[in-house]
Amino acid sequence: MRHVLKKGLLSMGAFAFVTAAAFANPYEKFEGTTIVVSWPALSHFKKAEDLVAEFTEETGIEVEIDALQYLKLRDRQLLEMSKNEGEYDVVSWVVMWKGEYVSKGLLTPLSQFYTSGSLVDPNYDLDDIADAYLQNGGVVGGKKGYMPGKSGAMYGVPFGAETSILAYRKDIFEEQGLKVPETYDELRDVMQKLHEAGIPALTSRGKTGHQITAAWLLHLAPLGGKIFDDQWNPVINSPEAVEAAQVLREVAQTGPKGIPTFGFGEAAAAFLQGEAAMHLDTLKIAAMSRDPKLSKIDGKVGYALHPVGSRCGSETGGFAAGIPANAPNKEAAFLFLQYMTSKAGDQRMVELGGDPVRISTLKNNADKFDEYAVVAEQLPCADPDWRPLIPEWNELNIDVLGQALTEVITTDKPIQPIMDAANEKARAIMEREGYYLWQ
Structure with missing residues (x-):
């Protein structure tokens, strides 16, 4: 099911962001761009639609969502990402698919975006994202090809991850x-x-x-x-x-x-x-x-x-998201991923009923949800080799x-x-x- 999330009312968080960014808007050059996002028609992603609308309101970047039934998602993504120029700017995958996508050259390494001061939010704090989620869903090429290691590279960020x-x-x-x-x-x-x-x-x-x-x-x-x-x-x-x-x-x-x-x-x-x-x-x-x-x-x-x-x-399981190698709007896609998984975005997902991926979010909301303190304590024991992520x-x-x-x-x-x-x-x-x- 494909739909475009139009601009809505500014949240308080959005207002604060716009006020702080009044003198320097990193999104200005991308205003009017439309990115297409492929993700599953599951609860976490359905709840994220309000956050997507807020992203559009704050940035001027329109988002078209292609939400598919989970079992149909991989085949559709493989077809689209195998074209010379694809339609998708962002794709979300189950952790088992990451190795296949990278081995076929279908994903863009995210490291290239971290060389750009105009794209990277200095307050993003990548280290705050649960390491088990990041390694399991987003890193490819380390030990055994799918575990952490010096040869590993980051292709995605966790979104909808779990332990x-x-x-x-x-x-x-x-x-x-x-x-x-x-x-x-x-x-x-x-x-x-x-x-x-x-x-x-x-x-x-x-x-x-x-x-x-x-x-x-x-x-x-x-x-x-x-x-x-x-x-x-x-x-x-x-x-x-x-x-x-x-x-x-x-x-x-x-x-x-x-x-x-x-x-x-x-x-x-x-x-x-x-x-x-x-x-x-x-x-x-x-x-x-x-x-x-x-x-x-x-x-x-x-x-x-x-x-x-x-x-x-x-x-270790669930979903991560990244940018296809043939995506037409890679920089705008990176800004979208960064926004959705930022500290403010992660907190907003909690408010919307989704699953956070940051340790600080879990700890800051432990008084509201009984399981959050348990999850924060559990994550250091999450096994990156829980199953072999091989073809x-x-x-x-x-x-x-x-x-x-x-x-x-x-x-x-x-x-x-x-x-x-x-x-x-x-x-x-x-x-x-x-x-x-x-x-």
Whole structure:
């Protein structure tokens, strides 16, 4: 769905900005320019439309939004960015797509804009953006090609990024005399006690394919597991990976009925409708729990850190945004990205009901939203290698792990042989793609 956001009324923040900039307007040369933004038709981005209108009011830069259903977004962006001259000035991607976009030469490195004093807001403070979000969504070319490292380059900024936290029913925990779990041993003990009391414990994704893989990854990271070692050998049959699969089996056995059919929406709905005592997944559950259209448990939810196993390790995921290599209005696009993710823009997103990406925003609003202090404390533990952001991941995610893990939660077969077979399939894929030629 494409639409143009026209000029609206100045917010107080906008008025202050215009007053301060009265003697030097960095946007003046771009007034009347129209940029086209491609992003998903999801809640965070829908809420951002008011901020986009304020951007136009303050800068004179018109914004046309092409909002597409999430599953159609990648194909449309690839088509448009592969042209000699594209239509999009800004694109927003799921973190798994960043490596593909860069490897195909479809994105503009943002470093070139930081050489321009006329474009860069000296008060932007890039270091204030959560490092886990920035590295996961916007940096490409470091260790393993997608992790931080000296060879990495910045292609995007996080917008709609996320990590995982534990949400739990305060009333149920109080009635049952349960302590909020801080470790995986405690989590598994609480799951069993709730189950014995006849209360579905932890809701979870479990649908065959990428959904069940995501559920397993949530446990794999804190339990010390990885998908690959540093030589690209798959290690999804390691003791840590098998333990994560065992935890997932226990979740399915003690959680609400239907987990093998649950995607994220169904898993969240089970918690929001009062059919589970815990939810361990994206932080987005907090805003959902406050939404009367979705939730029956507003006011009954507490938030805690993702439990630790041998280490702390929460999810890294969500969206980032950058500038196509064939964008017609790159400088105006950079100003748009900078505005939307500035300290004032991030605070405005909070006011609009979106998800902040800055540590200062989380801390400054911790008294308003119960989960913000937890998220700020969680982010240093967010794992940049939570999943391998490589082109082969889609096949590994759906066809290998997504099938094996379904067998784990729907049968009582020994887990080790299931994961051994999956590991062999993963290695064959990596060998086919040439990952072992240098060995």
